[in-house]
Amino acid sequence: MKAACWNGKHDVQVMSVPDPSIINPRDAIVKITTTAICGSDLHLYDGYIPTMQKGDILGHEFMGEVVELGSAVKNLKKGDRVVVPFTIACGNCFFCKRDLWSACDNSNPNAATAEALYGFSGSGLFGYSHMMGGYAGGQAEYVRVPFADVGPLPIPDDLADEQVLFLSDIFPTGYMAAENCNIQPGDTVAIWGCGPVGQFAIKSAFLLGAARVIAIDDVPGRLRMAAEESNAETLNFSDQDIYEKLTEMTGGIGPDACIDAVGLEAHGTTLDAIYDRAKTALYMATDRAHALRQAIRVCRKGGTVSVPGVYGGFLDKFPFGAAFSKGLTFKMGQTNMHKYLRPLLKLIQDGKIDPSFVITHRLDLKDAAKGYSTFSSDKDGCIKVIMKPELN
Amino acid sequence: MNERALTQHDIDAPVTPDVSTSSGLISKAASHPFLAGGMILVGAGLAYATAKAIKNATEEEVARDVHVETSIIIDKSPQELFSFWRDFKNLPLFMKHLESVVSMDDGRTHWAAKTIGGLKVEWDAEIYNEIENEMIAWRSVDNADVVNAGSVRFQAAPTGHGTYVRVTVNYNPPAGSVGASLAKLLGSEPGQLIKEELRRFKQLMETGEIATIDGQSSGRAEDAVRLTAENITPGDAIEEFQFESK
Numbered sequence: 270m271k272a273a274c275w276n277g278k279h280d281v282q283v284m285s286v287p288d289p290s291i292i293n294p295r296d297a298i299v300k301i302t303t304t305a306i307c308g309s310d311l312h313l314y315d316g317y318i319p320t321m322q323k324g325d326i327l328g329h330e331f332m333g334e335v336v337e338l339g340s341a342v343k344n345l346k347k348g349d350r351v352v353v354p355f356t357i358a359c360g361n362c363f364f365c366k367r368d369l370w371s372a373c374d375n376s377n378p379n380a381a382t383a384e385a386l387y388g389f390s391g392s393g394l395f396g397y398s399h400m401m402g403g404y405a406g407g408q409a410e411y412v413r414v415p416f417a418d419v420g421p422l423p424i425p426d427d428l429a430d431e432q433v434l435f436l437s438d439i440f441p442t443g444y445m446a447a448e449n450c451n452i453q454p455g456d457t458v459a460i461w462g463c464g465p466v467g468q469f470a471i472k473s474a475f476l477l478g479a480a481r482v483i484a485i486d487d488v489p490g491r492l493r494m495a496a497e498e499s500n501a502e503t504l505n506f507s508d509q510d511i512y513e514k515l516t517e518m519t520g521g522i523g524p525d526a527c528i529d530a531v532g533l534e535a536h537g538t539t540l541d542a543i544y545d546r547a548k549t550a551l552y553m554a555t556d557r558a559h560a561l562r563q564a565i566r567v568c569r570k571g572g573t574v575s576v577p578g579v580y581g582g583f584l585d586k587f588p589f590g591a592a593f594s595k596g597l598t599f600k601m602g603q604t605n606m607h608k609y610l611r612p613l614l615k616l617i618q619d620g621k622i623d624p625s626f627v628i629t630h631r632l633d634l635k636d637a638a639k640g641y642s643t644f645s646s647d648k649d650g651c652i653k654v655i656m657k658p659e660l661n
Numbered sequence: 662m663n664e665r666a667l668t669q670h671d672i673d674a675p676v677t678p679d680v681s682t683s684s685g686l687i688s689k690a691a692s693h694p695f696l697a698g699g700m701i702l703v704g705a706g707l708a709y710a711t712a713k714a715i716k717n718a719t720e721e722e723v724a725r726d727v728h729v730e731t732s733i734i735i736d737k738s739p740q741e742l743f744s745f746w747r748d749f750k751n752l753p754l755f756m757k758h759l760e761s762v763v764s765m766d767d768g769r770t771h772w773a774a775k776t777i778g779g780l781k782v783e784w785d786a787e788i789y790n791e792i793e794n795e796m797i798a799w800r801s802v803d804n805a806d807v808v809n810a811g812s813v814r815f816q817a818a819p820t821g822h823g824t825y826v827r828v829t830v831n832y833n834p835p836a837g838s839v840g841a842s843l844a845k846l847l848g849s850e851p852g853q854l855i856k857e858e859l860r861r862f863k864q865l866m867e868t869g870e871i872a873t874i875d876g877q878s879s880g881r882a883e884d885a886v887r888l889t890a891e892n893i894t895p896g897d898a899i900e901e902f903q904f905e906s907k
Contacts, residue, residue: 271888274880283888284880292877293870324880341869359868363736363822375864378872381857393872405877413877416868635888 271658272326272409273637278316279645281327281638289405289413294341297417299353303430304408304634305330306644306654307438308464309579312533313397314641318581320382320399327637328408329355329395330437332430335421336411342418351421353414354606355438357393357404360419371603376416377402386582391603408637410658422610425618431625432617434655435469440624441609443469443530446577447477449600450526457481457519459567460501461560462530463491465627465653466577470528471499472622483518485511485560490649498626506563515567523569531560532579558584565592576601627653634658726833729852733859736823737866739815743794745866746813755861755871758846758854769802780842782806807843808833826862830855 270289276282289298307330312318332352335345345351357376358365364372373392377383382400383390393415396406405413414421424433443466450458458474460467463486474482484495487507495501504514516523564574565588574597592599616622629652632640640654735742745751749770753759760773765785774782784805790798790812800810809832816825830851834840847854861871879885886892 270878272878272880276880282880284885285888285892286880286885287878287882289878290876292873292875295868295870322879322881324882324885326879359864361736361867363734366736375868376872378874380860381853402872403874405874405879409878415872 270410271634272405273328273634273656274323275313275321275325275327276323279314279642281314281641283635283637284324286326286409289411291337291339292413293415294339295416295418296339297335297342297345297414297421298337299331299333299351299407299412299414299421300336301331301333301407301410301412301658302350303332303434304328304656304658305434305437306408306637306640306656308466309397310641311645312579314645318398320379320403322399322403325396325398325403326405326407326409327396328406329397330434330439331395331407331412332424332434332437333412335417339417344418345421345423349421350424350426352424352433352436352610353395353407353412353421354436354441354610355395355397356391356603356606357395357402357415358419358607359416360607365419365607368605368608370605370607372605379403408634408656410634420607422614424614428617429625431628431655432623433614435465435624435627436610436613436617438604438606439465439627440469440613440622441606442466442577442604443471444473444476444609444613445604446470446528446530446575447473447479449575450474450477450479450528450573451598452477452479452526454478455480456525457483458526458528459483459485459515459524459564460528460530461485461506461564462528462532463488463495463503464530467491467528467530468494468498468627468652469624470530470577471495471501474528475499476616476621483515483524488648491652494627494652511563512567519569523567524572525569526573526575527564527568528575528577529561529564530577532577533581558587562586562588565597568595568597570595571597573598573600575599578603628655630654632656727831727851729830729855730827731852731856731859732825732827733856733863734818734823734825735863735866739794739817739824742815742824742826742866743797746862747791747797749799755865756858757861758858770799772801774807774843774846777842777845780838782839782843782846784809806839807835826859828855828859 270286271283272286274282274284291298310327313321313327335347335349335351338345338347356371358370358373359375362374364374371392376393377390378393379399379402380390393402393404395404396408422436447470452458452474456479458479460470460474460482463484467484471482471484482499482501483504484492484501485504485506486492487505492503492505496503504511561576568574576599578601617624629650630640630643632654634656637656640656643651644654749762750764752762758774760775763771765771769785769787771785772783784801784807785803786799786801788797788799790796794815796812796814798812801808809830811828811830814827818825834843864871
């Protein structure tokens with residue numbers, strides 16, 4: 270089969286590789302109809318994520334048709350059309366049972382590696398380094414899906430791939446970020462980062478009852494999408510002071526909640542350096558946490574700072590005094606996907622949102638390398654790239 | 662007290678000092694770790710030392726060179742976990758360094774570690790102590806390739822959390838090629854190895870399987886080949902759609 274494989278920094282190669290097969294009884298094989306490139310894939314592309322190996326199959330946003338089932342999967346049948354969540358969860362452990370699916374205890378075969386860095390390991394992920402399990406990803410024609418009796422979400426025939434694909438990651442991620450804000454009627458939510466996750470956070474904040482959403486970025490095309498698609502108010506941080514502006518816009522109180530949908534910037538913090546130094550606990554980071562620091566500074570007293578991520582290591586100069594003085598609540602974490610799949614599918618079915626609005630590029634899987642380089646370099650015009658194994 | 666690593670022989674035929682405690686009592690003490698505590702108060706220092714040494718010999722002193730303790734919490738009842746572990750032939754399912762554990766007629770078991778370079782590492786073992794649904798303690802007997810002992814304890818965790826599983830393993834790495842083979846098998850961090858085995862036990866018990874990527878596809882496969890313009894099927898459509906601002 271064709272698959273987009275990581276071959277080093279700025280080196281994605283489409284290769285012919287073996288088709289996947291059933292390995293464990295709860296596996297399924299899915300034939301992929303549509304897949305996407307995620308903003309976090311760019312961290313892999315830029316060589317900032319440790320424990321990647323040449324030949325790793327990339328991709329964690331995908332959907333398609335079930336073509337093979339392990340002996341223990343009883344709730345799916347061949348031919349079922351499914352979207353697969355990017356976090357792999359068993360459904361049986363302490364964390365899965367409490368809706369903390371991204372904290373699954375049992376889905377990372379390399380849990381020891383993540384433990385070394387974080388204390389305890391979260392769930393395995395598709396196509397996102399060996400520290401996260403090393404699972405082959407879904408920028409390919411076929412993919413092996415572990416715990417297929419828990420993850421894959423069946424999709425009705427009357428919804429097109431493009432309408433539901435983003436249930437695999439970015440829509441639930443944006444939604445959870447907004448939900449974590451504990452939005453009350455009349456609230457103002459400020460959102461840093463207008464990439465796809467930010468776009469979904471904006472839409473979700475309105476769906477959850479926010480009165481105002483203020484979107485912050487420095488890329489005109491992304492600010493434009495936020496304004497045109499969601500009626501967000503927009504601020505460009507390159508030509509104004511965000512603290513001054515947000516304070517003025519909110520009559521001196523500050524936003525009720527702030528979402529950092531920027532996360533780990535590729536520039537400034539390399540995760541491999543963090544990983545090496547984690548053991549000595551002497552790491553002094555200068556993460557580009559401008560967005561997070563701004564959010565802490567301007568969030569109203571008693572407000573909430575919501576962090577969908579991604580952060581990997583250590584922050585320096587973290588304004589904890591400001592956070593303490595103002596009594597802020599921080600909510601963060603990798604998306605608990607399985608909690609949101611069905612409720613968000615229902616929102617799509619009820620016509621409350623059409624997630625396909627973020628798509629700007631459609632490519633054949635063969636052109637994956639071009640997709641990565643465009644996504645990396647053209648922030649203004651390229652917001653979301655989807656790929657099809659066969660574009661007809 | 663003269664400390665030396667005790668061998669299997671010391672346990673099976675303990676040196677009895679000329680004091681009031683009879684060999685029968687010491688044998689009994691040796692087979693019941695908790696009784697031994699009371700027994701050792703009787704007699705002279707030498708008896709004390711020997712009895713204590715034999716009490717410890719049932720676990721720690723049998724094999725003293727490598728001692729590992731680790732624990733994990735599993736969302737299953739102590740009963741389920743105990744009965745799975747008690748059937749020792751199940752152990753290779755999650756203990757990757759084991760090839761097989763086979764029951765023998767006399768109640769003992771025969772263990773074989775995975776072979777490295779054709780060298781077999783094997784031993785017979787017996788369960789010398791167990792409390793149903795709470796604890797199993799085993800040790801190697803006779804001429805084991807590796808003198809070793811271990812125990813597992815199952816303790817109910819607070820409501821909703823399942824069971825604490827605590828494992829101790831002791832062994833003396835033998836000299837020579839067997840030792841070298843074992844070192845290769847277990848790696849430089851036996852503690853980490855045992856921890857990983859417990860993690861696999863948890864996965865097996867909670868999910869029914871062990872998470873793995875062994876056998877999955879990748880670009881590292883022998884027959885994997887990079888696709889270029891030359892080897893792409895001619896006639897494939899390539900379409901690109903650009904987003905345009907409204």
